[in-house]
Amino acid sequence: MEVSKGLSAKLIAAVSLIVSLFSANVFAQPLPQLNITKVSEHVYSAIGETKASTYENWGHNNNLSFIVSDSSVMVINGGSSYLLAKALHREIKKITALPVVWLVNENSQGHSMLGNSYWADLGVAVIAHEDAVSTFAEDGQRALERMYNFIKERGAGTKLHVPGHQFSNSKHIQLGNIQVQLLRFGEAHTAGDLSVWLPEQQIIITGDIAFHERLLAVFPETNTEQWLLSFEKMIALQPQIVVPGHGAPTDVATIKKYTYDYIVYLRSAVALILEQDGDLEAAYAIDQSTYKHLDTFDELAVKNAGRVFQQMEMDSF
Numbered sequence: 001m002e003v004s005k006g007l008s009a010k011l012i013a014a015v016s017l018i019v020s021l022f023s024a025n026v027f028a029q030p031l032p033q034l035n036i037t038k039v040s041e042h043v044y045s046a047i048g049e050t051k052a053s054t055y056e057n058w059g060h061n062n063n064l065s066f067i068v069s070d071s072s073v074m075v076i077n078g079g080s081s082y083l084l085a086k087a088l089h090r091e092i093k094k095i096t097a098l099p100v101v102w103l104v105n106e107n108s109q110g111h112s113m114l115g116n117s118y119w120a121d122l123g124v125a126v127i128a129h130e131d132a133v134s135t136f137a138e139d140g141q142r143a144l145e146r147m148y149n150f151i152k153e154r155g156a157g158t159k160l161h162v163p164g165h166q167f168s169n170s171k172h173i174q175l176g177n178i179q180v181q182l183l184r185f186g187e188a189h190t191a192g193d194l195s196v197w198l199p200e201q202q203i204i205i206t207g208d209i210a211f212h213e214r215l216l217a218v219f220p221e222t223n224t225e226q227w228l229l230s231f232e233k234m235i236a237l238q239p240q241i242v243v244p245g246h247g248a249p250t251d252v253a254t255i256k257k258y259t260y261d262y263i264v265y266l267r268s269a270v271a272l273i274l275e276q277d278g279d280l281e282a283a284y285a286i287d288q289s290t291y292k293h294l295d296t297f298d299e300l301a302v303k304n305a306g307r308v309f310q311q312m313e314m315d316s317f
């Protein structure tokens with residue numbers, strides 16, 4: 001106990017030193033180049049790489065989207081770092097001179113929240129689901145450490161900013177002439193998943209409830225049973241355009257195939273193994289070749305099967 005306390009204190013001291021060294025250089029750092037995809041008349045997204053966070057991609061491995069109304073702008077996701085948020089702002093300014101007034105974090109992950117302080121420093125209101133807020137308040141420091149491991153000095157200037165606004169089930173925001181609804185469908189991928197719904201445009205920015213180009217990850221905290229129910233509620237809205245948490249804009253049929261159908265497939269295969277008193281090894285061997293072409297398949301497929309097995313085995317007691 002004492003040993004681990006001492007160790008973690010040392011670790012925090014070491015990380016603080018690294019953070020302050022990098023922070024000193026924040027203005028000397030170049031910014032990453034971001035390509036902006038125009039999703040609709042009012043919605044844009046900087047589509048991140050559909051793989052892990054790396055030094056080369058600056059931690060830009062998720063979608064950083066924004067909505068431009070007739071009076072103001074809402075940004076969805078702070079991104080992995082201060083400089084990534086700043087790079088997104090540079091792109092927004094090329095499209096509109098209107099002020100960014102809201103930043104929405106689609107969950108509690110580092111690539112959703114670590115860039116928050118850039119926006120908060122400008123007076124932008126930051127909002128997330130209440131579970132994402134409490135999780136990030138507890139685990140944010142660890143997310144920050146992981147980010148510096150990957151992107152080193154490119155993380156310069158990044159400091160933790162826990163969202164100042166939160167909600168439980170839904171939150172309506174009138175963004176100038178555009179109605180925006182922040183919706184919580186239930187548990188899914190990570191603590192505090194939310195989706196941003198534009199009812200007039202029938203566009204949904206799903207957060208990590210929907211995947212298609214990369215294989216989704218089942219984390220120890222991921223509730224795959226609830227995820228299916230949350231997903232059903234989401235597609236009941238019948239969105240015409242889907243901007244997923246990762247990968248290019250798409251449609252409902254595509255995200256259903258690679259999210260809902262994948263989870264159903266894994267859960268059914270595991271259920272069969274459990275019925276036959278099979279073990280974890282059998283779960284690892286589940287044939288997932290239908291999804292082999294997806295990015296992150298090699299890193300995640302076997303792990304996902306193991307986690308679903310462990311969860312369903314616990315649920316069966």
Ligand SMILES: [Zn+2]
Pocket residue numbers: 062109111208245
């Ligand atoms: Zn994500």
